[in-house]
Structure formats: structure tokens, C-alpha cells
Amino acid sequence: MNPKALVRDPFSVIVTGVGGQGNVLASRLLGDMLAAKGYFVTIGETFGASQRGGSVMSHIRISSKSAWSPQIPRGKADVIVSLEPVEAVRVLREYGNPGVVLLSNTRPIYPVGVIRGELEYPSLDALREAVARILPGARFIDGTEQAIALGNAILTNIVMLGALNRLAVLPFEREDFRQAVGRRVASKQVPVNLMAFDKGYGLAG
Amino acid sequence: MSFLIDEGRNIQHLLMGNEAIVRGALEAGVNVAAGYPGTPSSEIIETLSKVARDRNLYVEWSTNEKVAVEVAAAASFAGLRSLCVMKQNGVNVASDFLLHLASSGTRGGMVLVTCDDPGALSSVNEGESRLFAQILEIPLLEPGDFQEAKDIIPWAFALSEKIRNVVMVRSVTRLSHGSGNVRFGSLPGTSAQAEFVCHGPLLDPETGPIISMILAAPELQHGPQQEKLKKAAGIFETCPFNTYQGPDEPELLIVTASICSLYSREAVRILGLEDRVGILKLAATWPLPERLVKKHLAAAKRILFVEEVVPTLEDHVKVIAAEAAGEIGAKTFYGKKSGHLPSVGELNPDLVLDALARIFPAAAGTRPAASPGGVTDIPQRFTPARGMTFCPGCPHRASYWSIHNALALDGRGGFVCGDIGCYVMGTLPAGFSTVKTLHCMGSGSGVASGFGKLRSFGMDQPVVAVCGDSTFFHAAMPALANAIHQRSPFTMILLDNRGTAMTGFQPHPGSPTNVLGDEAPALDMEKICRSMGAKVEISDPFDLVKTREKLNRLLEYGEGAKVLILRQACALSPEKRGQRKYEVSVDAERCRGENCGCSRLCTRIFGCPGLVWDREKEVSRIDEMICAGCGVCADICPAGAIVRKEVAR
Numbered sequence: 033m034n035p036k037a038l039v040r041d042p043f044s045v046i047v048t049g050v051g052g053q054g055n056v057l058a059s060r061l062l063g064d065m066l067a068a069k070g071y072f073v074t075i076g077e078t079f080g081a082s083q084r085g086g087s088v089m090s091h092i093r094i095s096s097k098s099a100w101s102p103q104i105p106r107g108k109a110d111v112i113v114s115l116e117p118v119e120a121v122r123v124l125r126e127y128g129n130p131g132v133v134l135l136s137n138t139r140p141i142y143p144v145g146v147i148r149g150e151l152e153y154p155s156l157d158a159l160r161e162a163v164a165r166i167l168p169g170a171r172f173i174d175g176t177e178q179a180i181a182l183g184n185a186i187l188t189n190i191v192m193l194g195a196l197n198r199l200a201v202l203p204f205e206r207e208d209f210r211q212a213v214g215r216r217v218a219s220k221q222v223p224v225n226l227m228a229f230d231k232g233y234g235l236a237g
Numbered sequence: 238m239s240f241l242i243d244e245g246r247n248i249q250h251l252l253m254g255n256e257a258i259v260r261g262a263l264e265a266g267v268n269v270a271a272g273y274p275g276t277p278s279s280e281i282i283e284t285l286s287k288v289a290r291d292r293n294l295y296v297e298w299s300t301n302e303k304v305a306v307e308v309a310a311a312a313s314f315a316g317l318r319s320l321c322v323m324k325q326n327g328v329n330v331a332s333d334f335l336l337h338l339a340s341s342g343t344r345g346g347m348v349l350v351t352c353d354d355p356g357a358l359s360s361v362n363e364g365e366s367r368l369f370a371q372i373l374e375i376p377l378l379e380p381g382d383f384q385e386a387k388d389i390i391p392w393a394f395a396l397s398e399k400i401r402n403v404v405m406v407r408s409v410t411r412l413s414h415g416s417g418n419v420r421f422g423s424l425p426g427t428s429a430q431a432e433f434v435c436h437g438p439l440l441d442p443e444t445g446p447i448i449s450m451i452l453a454a455p456e457l458q459h460g461p462q463q464e465k466l467k468k469a470a471g472i473f474e475t476c477p478f479n480t481y482q483g484p485d486e487p488e489l490l491i492v493t494a495s496i497c498s499l500y501s502r503e504a505v506r507i508l509g510l511e512d513r514v515g516i517l518k519l520a521a522t523w524p525l526p527e528r529l530v531k532k533h534l535a536a537a538k539r540i541l542f543v544e545e546v547v548p549t550l551e552d553h554v555k556v557i558a559a560e561a562a563g564e565i566g567a568k569t570f571y572g573k574k575s576g577h578l579p580s581v582g583e584l585n586p587d588l589v590l591d592a593l594a595r596i597f598p599a600a601a602g603t604r605p606a607a608s609p610g611g612v613t614d615i616p617q618r619f620t621p622a623r624g625m626t627f628c629p630g631c632p633h634r635a636s637y638w639s640i641h642n643a644l645a646l647d648g649r650g651g652f653v654c655g656d657i658g659c660y661v662m663g664t665l666p667a668g669f670s671t672v673k674t675l676h677c678m679g680s681g682s683g684v685a686s687g688f689g690k691l692r693s694f695g696m697d698q699p700v701v702a703v704c705g706d707s708t709f710f711h712a713a714m715p716a717l718a719n720a721i722h723q724r725s726p727f728t729m730i731l732l733d734n735r736g737t738a739m740t741g742f743q744p745h746p747g748s749p750t751n752v753l754g755d756e757a758p759a760l761d762m763e764k765i766c767r768s769m770g771a772k773v774e775i776s777d778p779f780d781l782v783k784t785r786e787k788l789n790r791l792l793e794y795g796e797g798a799k800v801l802i803l804r805q806a807c808a809l810s811p812e813k814r815g816q817r818k819y820e821v822s823v824d825a826e827r828c829r830g831e832n833c834g835c836s837r838l839c840t841r842i843f844g845c846p847g848l849v850w851d852r853e854k855e856v857s858r859i860d861e862m863i864c865a866g867c868g869v870c871a872d873i874c875p876a877g878a879i880v881r882k883e884v885a886r
Contacts, residue, residue, distance in 0.1 A: 050623065060251075060416065067251040067418055074383070074499075075251075075416040085846060087623050099382055101499035102415035103585040105507065107609045122620040130610030142849060142860075143623040144667070148841050149850050151621040162615050185862055215240075 035070040035096045036203055042100045044108055045092040048123045049115030050141045051085055054189035059090030064212040065204040066094050076102025087119055111201055113192055116141050117159055133201050134167050137188055139176035178231040187228040194232025242288045244424055252419040254386045254412040255280040258350060261390025266425040267320050269295045269312035271305040274740035275324030276359035277413040278352035282322055286752040293427035298743050298752045301711040302327030303334050310338055313347040314447050315431035318394055325353040328366040337449035338403055339373045340458050342442060346394035347403045352413045355545035356583030361661060367549050370405050370523040374462055376469040377523035378406045381498040383417030385478055396472060400465040401442060409545060411496045466524055473521035474529050483515025489596060490537035491516045492554055497543045497584055504589035508600045522550060530557050535565040541592060542572030545584055571596060626667040629847040630808035630865025632734055633660045636778040637668040640701060643788040651699030656681035658705040659739045660732055679712025682729055686716055689725030699792050700727040707737040707745040709762060720798040721770045728791050731762060731802045738807040766800040778803040781872045808865045817866025819881035821859050827878035828856040835875050843873055
């Protein structure tokens with residue numbers, strides 16, 4: 033199977049968020065969809081201690097030619113999908129560049145330092161302004177609101193994948209998602225995941 | 238049925254490194270697998286257990302890593318193929334038996350998979366297992382990518398059978414927990430017959446007993462063991478997983494292994510140095526294939542070592558270069574010792590780029606900008622740090638709350654000796670900085686046993702040790718036995734959260750089921766401690782009042798070791814997930830906020846992520862998305878403003 037040439041090869045995607053938000057599942061689904069199309073896919077991620085309220089990140093490398101390192105060099109991300117706004121900025125500062133496509137959920141998850149009153153969580157407006165100075169096209173959507181409307185905030189990751197699909201920066205379709213999700217979740221969960229995907233697609237219109 | 242036992246040869250799947258290792262073991266026809274959970278290794282045994290029935294395997298979570306290797310060795314002695322799996326710290330635990338196993342030798346193929354954690358991403362250290370291969374005098378293999386993680390396992394089993402000794406395969410976090418494309422090979426049949434042939438002559442390796450007993454005659458066993466290692470070195474010369482990529486006479490030769498080979502390749506490509514730099518990626522890293530290494534050294538004047546964590550390849554290759562100096566000429570070496578790469582933490586493509594840019598200053602211009610488009614100019618106030626803390630509803634937060642308060646009330650400067658599990662966070666504000674020593678599995682109780690005997694030197698601080706339920710069976714029981722026998726007055730607090738929680742709820746000897754989910758005899762920690770001679774109390778850590786009473790009583794109670802079992806399942810355990818015992822809310826009328834005098838005890842000190850300080854209204858409130866409904870915070874609010882209501886079932 034010869035996959036379509038990518039705009040850049042390797043094409044590098046980061047899915048980020050806070051431990052427990054379903055970062056790993058989102059990155060695996062993306063990886064499954066692209067591997068099924070014949071691409072070389074490498075996913076780099078760490079979990080374990082980091083899942084307990086910490087920042088988490090999956091690096092996805094896609095290539096039509098060869099396997100790449102599970103860590104993206106600084107400044108070399110092509111797409112950033114974030115399940116939490118502060119995490120979008122954290123990754124942007126380290127791996128971003130003016131050409132990166134950034135898609136972020138707007139629902140904050142407060143770090144423990146903020147809960148304790150030691151740190152301040154930035155206002156979303158100020159955060160968006162700071163990002164827009166570098167990336168005027170950055171997209172912020174309330175994926176969590178849609179997920180809760182479907183009955184479970186954990187579906188935020190899938191809403192974001194649907195939104196990513198709408199941005200058409202990666203070669204996958206709804207049908208690819210349907211097949212991939214069918215392999216990773218229980219069959220009775222597939223319909224609600226598809227609904228979440230469609231909600232995300234709608235939000236990013 | 239898991240796709241990991243898909244019969245289709247040549248089909249491709251996106252596999253985690255640990256899944257690739259599993260598929261490799263299945264293609265090798267492994268019969269028995271044993272291990273102890275530890276990040277980043279745990280998925281290997283877990284995944285094998287899911288296909289155990291289909292593939293006629295015996296799989297177990299052993300009590301500790303030493304027992305795991307012993308269980309796997311028995312299978313090898315009986316002619317079967319066996320795998321044992323652990324994280325790097327586990328090799329320390331298993332090393333005593335391993336040293337003797339390497340001396341006695343094996344029969345059926347036996348592979349030890351160790352998953353190291355460079356950067357200590359999920360560990361209390363970044364210690365290395367590679368050095369053990371040298372100490373144990375056994376061969377070491379390091380797969381360089383996901384396909385190799387699968388392919389190298391059958392090769393390791395075959396090697397083990399050729400040299401009749403255990404073979405070590407080392408993975409690292411970025412490989413074990415990363416994912417990549419893996420093309421499958423075929424699966425063998427599943428029939429196997431075990432028999433321990435042991436009635437032959439004493440030193441007959443095929444039919445005699447399997448013993449490690451040198452007794453002033455090292456030539457009898459240590460000699461043959463070293464011959465096996467030499468044989469492995471010979472086989473390593475043609476190991477198909479040692480590869481070279483680059484020009485015939487490179488200006489710089491990179492010698493690398495494991496996931497670092499991918500970082501090296503990426504850095505070389507980014508700087509456009511493919512025609513000037515060669516990459517010798519070794520999979521057989523101990524003993525080194527000397528002829529192969531020498532051949533590549535001869536072709537280059539400058540050598541860069543890219544490896545994690547401490548300079549090991551670097552040292553071994555330098556020895557070969559020194560011995561062959563007359564033949565291959567003097568070399569310039571770059572690596573950890575020259576300061577081109579750090580000898581602390583994990584590597585990444587950027588660190589290799591830094592090293593290459595120093596060696597090839599002219600090529601450094603093609604490096605990507607450090608802050609393209611000014612991304613790093615975004616002020617840091619937009620990225621408040623995420624400190625580590627216990628999950629909402631975690632029993633450890635409540636346990637440490639009680640321990641901390643009891644010791645503070647006691648007023649004699651008491652402290653806690655910590656142990657390994659999520660409760661290592663007792664060293665941090667998350668656990669009220671209660672833990673003052675922290676080392677390895679079981680060591681909290683051993684160190685506490687020692688502290689307890691310092692009274693005769695005038696030390697009257699109360700001594701407490703914390704220990705998880707899995708850790709208790711793994712390594713803390715000998716320490717408790719010691720303390721009881723020596724009459725050491727310390728209080729052991731068993732944080733019994735009903736499973737090996739940090740690594741994903743693997744069962745342990747106190748669990749009512751085994752790795753397959755089948756019913757298994759559960760050892761009763763309370764009875765064990767009592768029969769060992771300890772005074773034992775049990776409490777629910779969520780019941781702050783009773784826990785404090787019992788703890789105070791134990792701290793005051795005379796000589797000898799005392800045990801308090803704090804029993805409450807982990808908030809993430811399958812039995813609890815998504816179930817709230819209480820609806821918790823803050824009565825905004827009763828919360829006096831900053832005027833209370835409590836100094837925001839609930840949000841500032843207790844620090845559960847489910848409680849947030851509302852900056853506008855200046856009162857606390859519950860974040861209903863996050864609150865797990867344990868209800869403990871209702872008991873800490875001095876104004877009684879936090880209200881809990883039992884959820885109807």
C-alpha cells in the first residue's frame with residue numbers, strides 16, 4: 033500500500049492534555065488510522081507517574097518513507113491538539129513554530145498549585161490573545177461542553193479528533209475513525225464515540 | 238481474541254514496544270512468563286496473560302522479581318522456554334539469584350526482559366540494568382526500534398539455547414511505551430512437555446542436577462560460563478540487528494544502541510550530514526562483537542557515543558580501540574566523558590543535535606531556530622506548573638493527613654520512613670511532607686527498624702514506616718520480622734489500597750484473584766502480622782477520627798513493632814471507578830473564606846484537586862467534575878461548611 037505523500041515528511045503531531053483526559057487513546061486512534069493507510073507511524077509517550085494530574089503529551093510521527101524518533105525535536109511540530117488550554121501553550125512554547133496548526137479545548141483543569149492559591153491560572157481571553165500573536169489561525173473550541181452533553185466529559189478527546197478531521201490537516205476520514213475506534217473500545221461504546229466525533233467536526237466548522 | 242495472536246504472517250499492526258516484545262515471545266513459542274509490575278514493563282505480563290489460555294501459557298505476577306526469575310528458571314530447567322520481565326530496579330532485587338543462575342546455566346531458552354527508565358519518568362531512580370549483564374557475565378541485547386523489539390526476542394531465545402544460559406534483553410521507556418509499525422512472523426504450535434531431567438552425574442549439563450556450587454573450584458563452573466560468553470560474542474559478530482548506515486569512510490562514526498539510534502538518525506538528517514556521518518547501531522551490546530566494532534573504528538578518526546544513561550558502550554568500545562590502537566590508529570572520542578552529551582537523564586534528538594553542532598560547527602547553521610517565530614516569548618505566566626499530587630478521593634491523602642497530624646500532636650519530632658508506590662508523594666506537600674526517608678521496595682520498614690534501635694543513643698523521635706499492600710509481600714515482611722525479633726519500637730502503617738495500584742491494579746498474594754482473574758488464595762496481612770508477633774490495628778483512612786485515635790494509641794504503646802492497616806481501595810480501582818459514596822458541597826454561607834482563620838485549610842493545605850478556591854466569591858467550592866465523593870474534606874473543615882450527603886444506591 034503506497035500512502036499519499038505528506039506535506040512534510042515526517043509530519044509531526046502532538047496530542048497533549050492532563051493525565052486522565054484520554055490523551056493516550058486519542059494518539060493511538062490517530063496512529064491506528066494512519067498506520068492502516070500504509071504510513072510509518074511512531075508514537076512516543078510516557079505514562080505512569082505522569083498520569084496523576086500532570087501534563088501529558090504524545091508525539092506522533094507520520095512518514096511515507098521510514099520510522100522516526102518517538103520524540104519530536106524542539107520547534108518541529110506540525111499540528112498540536114490540546115485537551116486543555118494551558119497545555120496547548122506549554123507545548124507551543126517548546127515544540128511550536130509560526131506554521132503549526134493548533135487546536136485546543138477551552139476547558140481548564142487547574143493545577144494543584146492553582147487550587148492551593150500559590151499559582152494563578154491565566155484568563156482564557158489573555159491566553160488566546162498571546163497565542164494569536166504568533167498563530168492568528170489557532171482554533172479554540174469547548175470540546176468538554178459537547179462531551180458532557182453526550183453524557184461523559186471523557187469523550188472530549190474524541191470531540192477533538194472530530195474537530196481535527198474538519199481541519200483536514202491529516203489524511204483520515206470519518207470511516208477510518210469508525211474502524212479504528214471499533215478496535216479500541218467496547219462495541220456498545222462505538223455509537224457515542226461517533227457522535228462525539230461528529231460534534232467535534234461540527235464545532236470546527 | 239487479541240490481534241496479538243493473529244496467525245497471519247506478514248500482516249502489520251501498530252504495536253506498543255511492550256506488545257512487540259509479547260508478540261516476539263509468542264512467535265518464539267514461550268511457555269512460561271513471570272514478572273513483578275513496574276513501569277515501564279508492566280504491559281508485557283498483562284498482555285501475555287490475556288492470551289495465556291489461547292496460547293497454552295503459564296503466566297504469573299510473582300511476589301517479587303527474584304521469585305519471578307526463579308519461577309521462570311524452573312521452566313527452563315524442565316526444558317521449556319521462559320520469559321521473566323521487570324523494570325530496572327527489579328534486576329537489583331533479582332540479581333542474587335541471577336548471579337547463581339548464570340553460573341548454573343539453563344536448558345530451555347530463558348530470556349530476561351528489563352525495561353529501564355532513563356530520565357526516571359516513572360521511577361525513583363534512573364539506574365541501569367545494562368551493567369548487570371557485565372556483572373552476571375551474560376549476553377545483552379538492545380532492540381533499536383519497534384520491529385526489532387519483536388524480532389529480537391526469538392533470536393534471544395535461540396541464543397539462550399545455543400549457549401545454555403539466560404540472555405538479557407533491555408528496553409527503555411520510550412521503546413516500551415512508544416508505538417510503531419510491526420510486521421508479524423508466524424506463530425508456532427502450542428504443545429509443550431515439561432520434565433526436569435536431574436538424575437545424571439553432578440556436573441553433566443544435560444542430565445545432572447542444576448546447581449551453582451563453585452566451592453573453591455571456579456574452573457568447574459565459572460570457566461564454562463565464560464566460554465558461553467565467548468561463544469555469544471562470536472555469534473554477536475553476525476547478529477542481524479547490528480546495522481551500519483552511512484559512508485564507507487565517515488568523518489564521524491556514531492556508535493549507538495536502543496532508541497538512541499532513532500535520535501541519532503534524526504539529528505544527522507536534520508543537519509544534512511548523511512554523507513559525512515556513519516551510524517553504527519549495535520543491538521548486541523555485551524559482550525561487544527569486537528571484530529565488527531574494530532572494522533568500523535578503523536574507518537573513522539572521530540567517534541561519538543550516543544547512549545542512555547551512563548557511559549557503558551563508550552567504555553567498552555574505548556577498550557577495543559585501545560587494544561587495537563597500533564592497527565587502527567588514534568581516535569578522538571566524543572560522548573558523555575567529553576561533555577558532548579549529558580550522563581544524567583534521557584536523550585532526545587535535540588541533545589544529539591547539540592553534540593553534532595559542536596563537532597560540525599559549519600553544519601550548525603541548518604539547525605532549526607531555537608524559538609521559531611518567537612514561540613518562547615509567550616510569557617511563562619500562561620503555563621502554571623502542574624505539580625504532582627494524589628488523585629481526588631485517594632486514600633493516601635487521608636492517611637497522610639492523619640499520620641501528619643498525629644506526629645505533630647505527639648510533638649517529639651516523629652517522622653515517616655517511606656516506600657515505593659504512589660505514596661512516595663508523601664515526601665511532597667501532596668502528602669504534607671511527612672515522609673523523610675525514601676529508597677527502594679521494603680526499605681522504609683527496614684530503615685525504621687534500625688531507627689527504632691537508636692533509643693539507647695538518646696533518640697526519642699517516634700518512628701513510623703509506610704508500606705503498600707503489594708510492597709508488604711514483595712520486600713517488607715523480612716524487615717517487619719527483623720523489627721519484631723529485635724524489639725524495635727516502630728509503627729508500620731500498611732496503606733492497603735487493594736492491589737498494586739500505581740502500575741495498574743495487578744494482583745498480589747493478598748488479592749483474591751490471580752493475573753488471569755481466576756480465584757486465588759488471598760493471604761491475610763492482618764493475621765500474618767499478628768502471628769509474627771506485632772500488635773495490629775485496622776482502620777478506614779477515610780474515618781479520620783478513628784484513625785487518629787488508633788494511631789495515637791499505637792504511637793504511645795510500649796516496645797516492639799506495631800502495625801496499623803489503613804484499608805481503603807484506590808480511587809481509580811475498577812471496583813470504585815465512577816462511583817461516588819457522597820455528594821459533597823460547600824455551604825457558601827458557612828464558609829468564612831479568608832476571614833475564618835483556618836488559612837484556607839481545605840484548598841491550601843489538604844489540596845484535593847476536587848476542592849477549588851473561588852477567587853471571586855472568596856470561598857471554597859467543589860469541582861463536581863473532579864470530586865470523587867470520598868467525603869473526607871467534610872471532616873477537616875473547622876467551620877463545618879463542607880457538607881456530604883450519602884448517594885442513594
